[in-house]
Amino acid sequence: xxxxxxxxxxxxxxxxxxxxxxxxxxxxxxxxxxxxxxxxxxxxxxxxxxxxxxxxxxxxxxxxxxxxxxxxxxxxxxxxxxxxxxxxxxxxxxxxxxxxxxxxxxxxxxxxxxxxxxxxxxxxxxxxxxxxxxxxxxxxxxxxxxxxxxxxxxxxxxxxxxxxxxxxxxxxxxxxxxxxxxxxxxxxxxxxxxxxxxxxxxxxxxxxxxxxxxxxxxxxxxxxxxxxxxxxxxxxxxxxxxxxxxxxxxxxxxxxxxxxxxxxxxxxxxxxxxxxxxxxxxxxxxxxxxxxxxxxxxxxxxxxxxxxxxxxxxxx
Amino acid sequence: xxxxxxxxxxxxxxxxxxxxxxxxxxxxxxxxxxxxxxxxxxxxxxxxxxxxxxxxxxxxxxxxxxxxxxxxxxxxxxxxxxxxxxxxxxxxxxxxxxxxxxxxxxxxxxxxxxxxxxxxxxxxxxxxxxxxxxxxxxxxxxxxxxxxxxxxxxxxxxxxxxxxxxxxxxxxxxxxxxxxxxxxxxxxxxxxxxxxxxxxxxxxxxxxxxxxxxxxxxxxxxxxxxxxxxxxxxxxxxxxxxxxxxxxxxxxxxxxxxxxxxxxxxxxxxxxxxxxxxxxxxxxxxxxxxxxxxxxxxxxxxxxxxxxxxxxxxxxxxxxxxxxxxxxxxxxxxxxxxxxxxxxxxxxxxxxxxxxxxxxxxxxxxxxxxxxxxxxxxxxxxxxxxxxxxxxxxxxxxxxxxxxxxxxxxxxxxxxxxxxxxxxxxxxxxxxxxxxxxxxxxxxxxxxxxxxxxxxxxxxxxxxxxxxxxxxxxxxxxxxxxxxxxxxxxxxxxxxxxxxxxxxxxxxxxxxxxxxxxxxxxxxxxxxxxxxxxxxxxxxxxxxxxxxxxxxxxxxxxxxxxxxxxxxxxxxxxxxxxxxxxxxxxxxxxxxxxxxxxxxxxxxxxxxxxxxxxxxxxxxxxxxxxxxxxxxxxxxxxxxxxxxxxxxxxxxxxxxxxxxx
Numbered sequence: 001x002x003x004x005x006x007x008x009x010x011x012x013x014x015x016x017x018x019x020x021x022x023x024x025x026x027x028x029x030x031x032x033x034x035x036x037x038x039x040x041x042x043x044x045x046x047x048x049x050x051x052x053x054x055x056x057x058x059x060x061x062x063x064x065x066x067x068x069x070x071x072x073x074x075x076x077x078x079x080x081x082x083x084x085x086x087x088x089x090x091x092x093x094x095x096x097x098x099x100x101x102x103x104x105x106x107x108x109x110x111x112x113x114x115x116x117x118x119x120x121x122x123x124x125x126x127x128x129x130x131x132x133x134x135x136x137x138x139x140x141x142x143x144x145x146x147x148x149x150x151x152x153x154x155x156x157x158x159x160x161x162x163x164x165x166x167x168x169x170x171x172x173x174x175x176x177x178x179x180x181x182x183x184x185x186x187x188x189x190x191x192x193x194x195x196x197x198x199x200x201x202x203x204x205x206x207x208x209x210x211x212x213x214x215x216x217x218x219x220x221x222x223x224x225x226x227x228x229x230x231x232x233x234x235x236x237x238x239x240x241x242x243x244x245x246x247x248x249x250x251x252x253x254x255x256x257x258x259x260x261x262x263x264x265x266x267x268x269x270x271x272x273x274x275x276x277x278x279x280x281x282x283x284x285x286x287x288x289x290x291x292x293x294x295x296x297x298x299x300x301x302x303x304x305x306x307x308x309x310x311x312x313x314x315x316x
Numbered sequence: 317x318x319x320x321x322x323x324x325x326x327x328x329x330x331x332x333x334x335x336x337x338x339x340x341x342x343x344x345x346x347x348x349x350x351x352x353x354x355x356x357x358x359x360x361x362x363x364x365x366x367x368x369x370x371x372x373x374x375x376x377x378x379x380x381x382x383x384x385x386x387x388x389x390x391x392x393x394x395x396x397x398x399x400x401x402x403x404x405x406x407x408x409x410x411x412x413x414x415x416x417x418x419x420x421x422x423x424x425x426x427x428x429x430x431x432x433x434x435x436x437x438x439x440x441x442x443x444x445x446x447x448x449x450x451x452x453x454x455x456x457x458x459x460x461x462x463x464x465x466x467x468x469x470x471x472x473x474x475x476x477x478x479x480x481x482x483x484x485x486x487x488x489x490x491x492x493x494x495x496x497x498x499x500x501x502x503x504x505x506x507x508x509x510x511x512x513x514x515x516x517x518x519x520x521x522x523x524x525x526x527x528x529x530x531x532x533x534x535x536x537x538x539x540x541x542x543x544x545x546x547x548x549x550x551x552x553x554x555x556x557x558x559x560x561x562x563x564x565x566x567x568x569x570x571x572x573x574x575x576x577x578x579x580x581x582x583x584x585x586x587x588x589x590x591x592x593x594x595x596x597x598x599x600x601x602x603x604x605x606x607x608x609x610x611x612x613x614x615x616x617x618x619x620x621x622x623x624x625x626x627x628x629x630x631x632x633x634x635x636x637x638x639x640x641x642x643x644x645x646x647x648x649x650x651x652x653x654x655x656x657x658x659x660x661x662x663x664x665x666x667x668x669x670x671x672x673x674x675x676x677x678x679x680x681x682x683x684x685x686x687x688x689x690x691x692x693x694x695x696x697x698x699x700x701x702x703x704x705x706x707x708x709x710x711x712x713x714x715x716x717x718x719x720x721x722x723x724x725x726x727x728x729x730x731x732x733x734x735x736x737x738x739x740x741x742x743x744x745x746x747x748x749x750x751x752x753x754x755x756x757x758x759x760x761x762x763x764x765x766x767x768x769x770x771x772x773x774x775x776x777x778x779x780x781x782x783x784x785x786x787x788x789x790x791x792x793x794x795x796x797x798x799x800x801x802x803x804x805x806x807x808x809x810x811x812x813x814x815x816x817x818x819x820x821x822x823x824x825x826x827x828x829x830x831x832x833x834x835x836x837x838x839x840x841x842x843x844x845x846x847x848x849x850x851x852x853x854x855x856x857x858x859x860x861x862x863x864x865x866x867x868x869x870x871x872x873x874x875x876x877x878x879x880x881x882x883x884x885x886x887x888x889x890x891x892x893x894x895x896x897x898x899x900x901x902x903x904x905x906x907x908x909x910x911x912x913x914x915x916x917x918x919x920x921x922x923x924x925x926x927x928x929x930x931x932x933x934x935x936x937x938x939x940x941x942x943x944x945x946x947x948x949x950x951x952x953x954x955x956x957x958x959x960x961x962x963x964x965x966x967x968x969x970x971x972x973x974x975x976x977x
Binding site: 029031034035036039055059060061062065066067068069072074075086088089092093141142143151154155156157158175176177178179181182184185186188189192206210285286289 | 518526616701709837
């Protein structure tokens with residue numbers, strides 16, 4: 001009797017739930033950008049959705065303009081929201097409405113001044129920033145004169161290299177690369193002759209595997225370093241600290257996603273990747289030369305145990 | 317030995333009164349500019365640059381305007397409706413080409429079928445050579461493991477190019493019927509062609525949905541203008557006798573258009589179609605920023621993970637596809653309808669169609685049996701990405717390569733580019749405006765001069781003057797360098813018919829060559845410096861300079877060159893005094909084209925890294941600052957328009973004087 005009650009109860013509870021939890025058959029559109037870890041991660045998640053019976057489609061987009069598309073529901077989600085590079089676009093879209101924060105990955109991001117390992121030979125005091133400044137001349141180019149050259153990230157990543165050089169009174173000229181590709185070309189050009197360089201870089205990405213190196217240690221980040229001049233060593237300037245070494249890596253979702261694809265949405269909020277996992281995804285494409293789809297299959301096969309709990313937790 | 321100059325300079329000693337006025341105005345303007353520049357250290361700040369307080373809040377106004385258009389006017393519903401239609405067509409094409417799961421739900425077509433059918437089409441249009449080119453390109457694409465990407469790209473092009481063609485034809489006809497419409501339309505076309513791509517990005521994504529639809533709209537907008545212009549040219553050229561004949565036959569207006577005008581203008585219209593296809597392919601990489609799938613997107617992804625070899629292979633595929641489509645469409649332009657003896661059986665008249673169908677069936681069947689004819693996977697492909705990587709890096713590392721490029725980098729950056737850029741930034745705003753006005757006045761007269769003052773003042777009023785000057789500096793340098801290197805080359809090539817043809821073929825190919833391919837090696841050699849930026853734009857400025865110079869020189873009437881020969885002119889005198897002056901109006905059009913391309917390409921400069929308008933536009937993408945983005949975009953547009961109007965006015969005037977119009 002008790003058993004029957006339970007069964008009836010479960011059925012009564014489950015039926016309406018199951019009806020709601022049915023995902024729409026419309027394809028879930030996942031945006032992909034032009035760096036490997038994001039493409040592979042999107043494919044991994046896409047294949048998980050497909051296993052759950054959803055239709056999935058991918059669309060190539062710009063990584064800043066994508067937040068406007070998520071907001072309008074043209075794409076359903078975004079899997080890599082970097083605090084440093086895309087925080088501004090994300091917050092702007094958040095304030096306009098239509099998209100929301102779908103939780104953090106375990107992975108933390110770090111974006112800061114970086115040098116490849118060979119640089120240390122010409123400037124042994126590294127990674128301290130004072131030592132870097134002392135050997136600024138080593139980093140000089142024909143165009144910068146006696147100042148060292150620091151190659152900063154693209155301006156739309158809002159990196160404030162210029163402000164930091166001013167705040168810490170460094171002997172460096174800041175040049176902005178226009179794209180990640182330009183950054184890599186710069187490192188690649190220095191590689192053959194082991195020319196000392198200092199550039200903007202971040203982790204996790206594929207470059208760590210290709211060119212071992214370290215981040216420059218600036219005065220540690222304090223909350224408010226970007227808004228309150230009294231924070232950091234220079235009491236009169238903003239941006240006189242290094243970037244936070246544990247920035248977030250978020251997921252974002254379109255507001256309508258939860259109603260349209262509840263099960264997929266549930267998985268999205270549950271899933272979370274770590275730094276080594278993301279590095280592995282990038283490596284499959286960048287070093288092992290797999291296609292992103294194959295890389296995703298391979299990664300999923302090797303990491304069933306990681307994704308299984310997320311999917312079973314959301315199975316209706 | 318000045319046949320031409322004598323003819324148009326037949327004026328009294330000291331010039332006409334009009335010329336005296338002209339001289340005074342020019343001296344006044346240039347003198348004013350020189351004075352301001354010399355006195356700069358003593359000038360108040362407000363005279364050097366427009367003070368912040370005087371700038372109008374254009375960005376805020378535009379933001380309000382956009383919000384209104386998007387939300388209150390409801391334009392977004394209209395554009396989204398259009399987008400869904402385009403999306404439907406693109407999806408259908410994508411299904412046929414690579415089996416995307418959409419209507420009409422076919423299986424993916426085996427690559428060998430497409431290759432075979434295109435080869436037959438190539439044979440029908442232009443014989444064995446074209447068959448080999450068309451089939452070979454497809455085989456290369458499949459062998460390199462790029463088949464699916466190429467088909468993704470083509471799925472957008474096969475929709476965008478016909479739509480661009482049809483809409484362009486329609487607008488062209490309307491413009492031909494109404495002079496007022498034509499006048500109103502020209503600046504709009506120019507805006508479409510000069511507004512940098514970073515300005516298309518956000519509106520296209522908002523109004524037309526991110527992905528292939530937005531990409532196709534941007535492609536259509538950019539590739540349509542030449543179609544419109546060619547249609548107008550073609551229709552205006554229809555001989556009156558033909559029109560008379562049509563009228564006598566009692567044609568209605570629609571019949572006149574359909575059976576008289578359009579067939580007579582066939583050649584121009586098809587040249588327009590060819591241009592549409594070429595420009596659409598030229599945009600494959602840039603549109604990848606707003607969702608164009610396929611080759612362009614892959615090229616960017618490869619570059620961002622520093623794979624020189626594979627990005628090079630993709631670049632080759634893009635160029636091959638472009639050359640194939642160019643040749644096929646050009647062969648179609650010259651192909652005349654075939655006529656058969658009466659009584660030729662049906663199968664004989666349609667023999668190639670039958671062969672095409674047979675090829676289709678045979679390869680369809682073969683592909684079922686031999687999987688490699690159906691699909692070539694990444695692992696089976698012959699891509700040699702990493703080998704090319706090593707080769708390129710090795711080459712860049714040769715000591716003589718490094719020394720030469722190191723010298724070039726040092727010389728151009730430190731002795732030419734950086735000093736001239738600093739100089740331009742030193743000059744007070746008002747002085748620059750005066751010089752530009754003087755330039756426009758000298759070229760085109762009063763109206764272009766007034767437009768110059770107005771447009772450059774607007775640019776100053778937008779508040780991005782320094783950045784605008786850096787953009788202006790790189791575009792002007794790229795055009796000047798293109799002249800220095802391109803014109804002698806073109807003059808040399810123009811001496812022989814065969815050399816000219818070969819040179820123009822190289823130009824056609826280079827036009828579709830995405831400079832993204834050599835961007836990474838260029839950065840590795842020349843660093844992130846002004847010279848690399850110029851180098852990346854140079855290919856786009858060289859092409860029109862060379863092409864129009866050749867066309868201008870070849871177009872000089874033979875009577876005149878013969879006359880020069882008879883009066884005993886040396887080759888040099890003939891060139892200087894006869895050919896170049898007569899070709900100048902055409903060359904000017906080429907220079908104008910070069911300038912417009914250069915302005916448009918600021919996006920590539922931004923990809924490398926500069927401090928110009930493009931960089932600031934890139935910044936606006938973070939945080940979706942539409943208003944600011946458009947003030948920056950229109951700073952580019954207004955500068956481009958100024959030069960366009962002045963140069964065209966000059967070319968027009970010269971043509972009239974030389975009796976070429």
